[in-house]
Amino acid sequence: xxxxxxxDVGGTFTDxxxxxxxNARFVVHKTPSTPGNPAEAILAGLDALSEREDIPGDAIGRxxxxxxxxxxxxxxxxxxPIALITTKGFRDLLEIGRQVRPKMYDLKADAPPPLVxxxxxxxxxxxxxAKGRPLTVLEDADIDxxxxxxxxxxxxxxxxxxxxxxxxxxxxxxxxxxxxxxxxNIAISLSSAVQPEFREFERFSTTTLNAYLxxxxxxxxxxLGGELAKRAPRARLGINQSSGGLMSVERAAEFPVRTAxxxxxxxxxxxxxxxxxxxxxxxxxxxxxGTSADVALIKGxxxxxxxxxxxxxxxVRLPVIDIHTIGAGGGSIAWFEKDGLLKVxxxxxxxxxGPACYGKGGTEPTVSDANLVLGRLSxxxxxxxxxxxxxxxxxxxxxxxxxxxxxxxxxAEGIIGIVTAxxxxxxxxxxxxxxxxxxxxxxxxxxxxxxxxxxxxxRALDMKQILxxxxxxxxxxxxxxxxDLKEDFVGTQRLPFEAGHRDALDAVIAPLVKDAxxxxxxxxxxxxRRRLRLxxxxxxxxxxxxxxxxxxxxxxxxxVLPEEEVVRRRFxxxxxxxxxxFTETDPIEAVNFRLTAFGVxxxxxxxxxxxxxxxxxxxxxxxxxxxxxxxxxxxxxxRDRLRPGHRFEGPAIVDQxxxxxxxxxxDRVRVDDALNLIVEVVR
Numbered sequence: 001x002x003x004x005x006x007x008d009v010g011g012t013f014t015d016x017x018x019x020x021x022x023n024a025r026f027v028v029h030k031t032p033s034t035p036g037n038p039a040e041a042i043l044a045g046l047d048a049l050s051e052r053e054d055i056p057g058d059a060i061g062r063x064x065x066x067x068x069x070x071x072x073x074x075x076x077x078x079x080x081p082i083a084l085i086t087t088k089g090f091r092d093l094l095e096i097g098r099q100v101r102p103k104m105y106d107l108k109a110d111a112p113p114p115l116v117x118x119x120x121x122x123x124x125x126x127x128x129x130a131k132g133r134p135l136t137v138l139e140d141a142d143i144d145x146x147x148x149x150x151x152x153x154x155x156x157x158x159x160x161x162x163x164x165x166x167x168x169x170x171x172x173x174x175x176x177x178x179x180x181x182x183x184x185n186i187a188i189s190l191s192s193a194v195q196p197e198f199r200e201f202e203r204f205s206t207t208t209l210n211a212y213l214x215x216x217x218x219x220x221x222x223x224l225g226g227e228l229a230k231r232a233p234r235a236r237l238g239i240n241q242s243s244g245g246l247m248s249v250e251r252a253a254e255f256p257v258r259t260a261x262x263x264x265x266x267x268x269x270x271x272x273x274x275x276x277x278x279x280x281x282x283x284x285x286x287x288x289x290g291t292s293a294d295v296a297l298i299k300g301x302x303x304x305x306x307x308x309x310x311x312x313x314x315x316v317r318l319p320v321i322d323i324h325t326i327g328a329g330g331g332s333i334a335w336f337e338k339d340g341l342l343k344v345x346x347x348x349x350x351x352x353x354g355p356a357c358y359g360k361g362g363t364e365p366t367v368s369d370a371n372l373v374l375g376r377l378s379x380x381x382x383x384x385x386x387x388x389x390x391x392x393x394x395x396x397x398x399x400x401x402x403x404x405x406x407x408x409x410x411x412a413e414g415i416i417g418i419v420t421a422x423x424x425x426x427x428x429x430x431x432x433x434x435x436x437x438x439x440x441x442x443x444x445x446x447x448x449x450x451x452x453x454x455x456x457x458x459r460a461l462d463m464k465q466i467l468x469x470x471x472x473x474x475x476x477x478x479x480x481x482x483x484d485l486k487e488d489f490v491g492t493q494r495l496p497f498e499a500g501h502r503d504a505l506d507a508v509i510a511p512l513v514k515d516a517x518x519x520x521x522x523x524x525x526x527x528x529r530r531r532l533r534l535x536x537x538x539x540x541x542x543x544x545x546x547x548x549x550x551x552x553x554x555x556x557x558x559x560v561l562p563e564e565e566v567v568r569r570r571f572x573x574x575x576x577x578x579x580x581x582f583t584e585t586d587p588i589e590a591v592n593f594r595l596t597a598f599g600v601x602x603x604x605x606x607x608x609x610x611x612x613x614x615x616x617x618x619x620x621x622x623x624x625x626x627x628x629x630x631x632x633x634x635x636x637x638x639r640d641r642l643r644p645g646h647r648f649e650g651p652a653i654v655d656q657x658x659x660x661x662x663x664x665x666x667d668r669v670r671v672d673d674a675l676n677l678i679v680e681v682v683r
Contacts, residue, residue: 003059004604005049005235006480007042008066008263009033012290012331012351013448014041015658016049017477024605027053028474030658033351038069039224046231060232064480066240066263069220070213070256074312077115079212080187083155084121085146085175086204087163091121094208097201102313112313115212116159122149124162124175132167143178150183157187159211161204166196166492187214194255195317197592198492202308202317209314210257217256225249238485243305243319244269245486245598248523258318260311263476264294265321268303270479271444274469276301277606277674283467284427284441286457287476288450291348293328293423296321297430297441304434307537307548307594319488319596324429328422330368330449331355334400334415342400344418356396357388365400367419369393370412371452375625375634376662378655409626420456427461435577442467446475451654451661458681459664466679470607470639473658484531485599487519490592497538497588499564506561508593509534513558516597520556525599530556537592538571540583546591547574559595607675609644617646617671625651627665634663646671 002022008015016029029052031045042065049055073079086093094114103109124146126138150158158179165172169192176190189211191203221239228237238246242261252259267287275283281301287294296303304322308315327346331354334344344367353361355368357377371377372393380387394408401411431438442465445454454466469475489512495504513532520530532554537546549571552559561567572582619635626632632651639656647670650663654677663669666682 002061003055004062004064004481004602005046005060006064006066006266006477007045008266008474008476008480009038009041009068010263010289010291010448010476012354013473014038014045015474015477016045017471017474017481018049018053018055019481019604021602021605024608026471026607028471028477028658030473035072035351038067039220039227042224043227043231046228050231057232058234060235062238062481063228063232063235064238064240064246064483065224066266066476066480067220067252067259068263070217070259071261071311073213073216074209074260074314077312078216079115080156080215081154082116082120082157082159082208082211083150083153084116084208085150085158085160086121086123087127088123088125090163090200091118091123093201093204094121115208115314120153120155122146126162126171128162128164128168128171130164130167132164134168134170138171138174140178143175144182146175147179147182150179150186155186156215157189157211158183159189159191159204159208161191161200161207163200165190165192166198166203169193169196187211187218189214194257195490196492197317197490199317202315205315206257206317209260209311209316210255213256214253217259218253221249221253238480238483240266240480240483241486242321243486243488244303244321244483246480246483247485247487257316260316261320261323264296264323264325266479266483267294267446267476268296268298268321268323268479269483270469270475270477271296271446272298272301272303273479273482274475274674274676275442275444275467278467278672278676278678280442280465280467282441283444284431284438284463286423286427286443286445286450286454287447288423288445288453289329289447290331290354290449291327291329291350292325292346293426293447293450294323294325295423295426295430296323297434297436299436305548319594322430324426326422326426328367328419328426330366330371332367332419334365334367334370334397334418336400336403342404342414342418344415345422356392357390358386359389359392363396365393365396365415367415367449369396370415371449373397373408373412374416375623375631376452376653376660378653378660410629413626413629416453416456420453420460423453423457424460427457435580438463444469446472446659448473448659451659453662454679455662455664455667455681459683464681466677466681468654468661468677468679470675471656471658472661473656482601482604484601485523485525487516487523487597489515489595489597492592493590495590496541497536497564497567497590502561502564505590505593509559509561509595512593512595516595519597520599523599527556529600531598531600532556532559533596533598534559534561535594535596536567536590537594538567538588538590541587541589547571547578548594549574609673609675613641613643615645617642617648620655623653625653625662627651632665642671642675642677644671644673644675
């Protein structure tokens with residue numbers, strides 16, 4: 001079982017990255033996505049890849065998948081009909097939410113309506129106090145009455161969200177057991193299982209989203225898992241989580257909300273892996289595909305993980321890699337606002353009909369059309385399998401050019417400039433607004449379109465270095481191959497973080513470690529592949545929000561909490577970076593205890609470099625490319641012919657199966673030992 005395969009489903013293409021770990025052989029494959037049923041592209045692509053590369057099904061040992069099914073279901077609001085059982089007096093909590101408007105300056109904008117209509121939200125007479133002690137004991141008759149209402153509502157899934165269930169899940173577990181007994185075909189989500197963490201609204205919202213997704217994602221997982229089992233009977237199938245680790249298909253079907261940002265998270269993991277091969281610990285990623293662009297900050301080869309964000313307008317309280325997404329992709333449409341100004345995105349031509357140059361019926365000007373007109377994008381994609389129509393791109397851009405009184409080329413440059421500005425704002429969100437100077441980081445572009453725009457983005461941010469991976473268009477799929485198994489455990493307990501409370505702190509951590517060790521056994525993680533990471537959410541007493549502070553990292557052994565003063569100093573550092581200040585004398589309290597368990601993936605060998613080749617890079621052609629309002633003759637290089645030690649200067653174009661890299665005039669490029677392109681930006 002020497003083959004590991006990663007599959008990432010994007011809006012335009014489904015990408016495959018396969019590694020033969022015994023022979024250090026790497027192969028990539030792309031196939032058009034099938035938005036109606038993503039599994040079709042996965043199965044067809046796997047069949048084509050296996051046939052082309054002669055990969056026997058029983059030689060596939062691991063197959064990891066980044067899925068967009070949950071994300072698309074939330075965006076399109078096509079999940080299952082669901083019901084909610086909650087504590088008496090709290091049925092409207094989902095609708096009340098927080099006193100935060102979705103758009104601060106838009107008095108007419110409403111928050112999205114709750115996924116559970118009011119008539120399908122049912123109450124039971126029960127109550128836990130703030131310490132998890134029963135105030136009102138839940139009666140069996142109340143449980144059965146609520147289940148009768150769920151059954152009458154025709155729900156396919158039911159969320160159970162009770163007050164203070166994160167401290168004492170007994171009542172939720174009783175309701176869940178009775179639901180399973182009486183309605184065995186209904187999907188059940190208990191808030192104490194989905195995310196046992198304080199803040200009722202976010203916990204209720206996350207659990208409701210999970211229930212909403214369970215039927216559709218469960219069907220998808222069962223279908224895909226069954227079909228893949230026929231093709232790769234010995235493979236272990238892993239589904240990527242928003243936190244950047246893999247989980248089993250069964251776990252994904254039970255907790256589908258964890259996959260809401262599955263694909264972008266895989267890109268961050270792949271980027272951290274490539275950064276390590278290049279010896280650049282601090283990078284900012286730019287994952288630009290056909291529909292959107294995702295940016296993330298990686299420091300010390302680690303991507304930041306946050307614990308609260310919105311997905312499709314709904315708050316989700318789960319570990320998520322800190323990724324900022326905007327509507328800026330190759331398919332982003334250029335259009336005129338009512339004020340007469342040209343805009344780009346977030347509307348996208350998508351995979352169908354796609355940009356005008358695809359020849360699939362698209363007529364509106366897009367970013368890809370602009371790149372083709374400027375000579376930056378090659379005349380064909382996917383190794384010549386997909387020809388592009390230059391005249392169709394010029395025709396699409398012509399009306400905008402006439403309206404602006406500019407040439408088609410100048411208008412195309414304007415489109416590129418606008419989408420660049422959009423991406424620069426996104427990068428500032430994850431860097432400058434988090435206390436990081438982007439000039440101290442390298443820019444790592446990937447996705448099908450990232451390397452086309454990296455030079456423009458780096459210049460706008462005054463970044464000095466660009467790192468282009470060997471397979472930028474397939475990096476998300478590559479990230480899946482190198483991802484670890486991962487499970488997160490959390491416990492909420494407000495405790496003063498001061499001398500004399502060590503035993504109370506250890507008492508919260510102990511059950512988390514027990515759960516993690518049980519997970520290691522369930523997943524058959526070998527002892528030498530186990531890793532535990534402990535973090536505590538700390539805040540000043542009276543502060544509204546907490547900061548996550550890493551405190552211990554072990555090779556599977558029980559984490560030992562450091563001395564109080566050591567942890568306090570770490571909290572001060574995080575507080576100063578986040579808010580610009582800290583106070584040594586104010587009291588601190590612990591709120592959440594977070595334990596992350598890793599099943600470290602088998603190492604993937606370094607890519608073997610073919611022997612031979614010219615000591616000096618040989619161009620395969622030349623073409624006219626526009627930069628800064630004028631045309632330049634650019635040399636064209638084939639990426640698969642570049643070798644470690646090769647150097648060249650821009651203007652240049654580097655073509656490969658999965659991406660096109662644009663090198664601006666004067667920029668200097670070298671190929672490192674891992675076949676990465678290291679671009680020195682010269683202004």
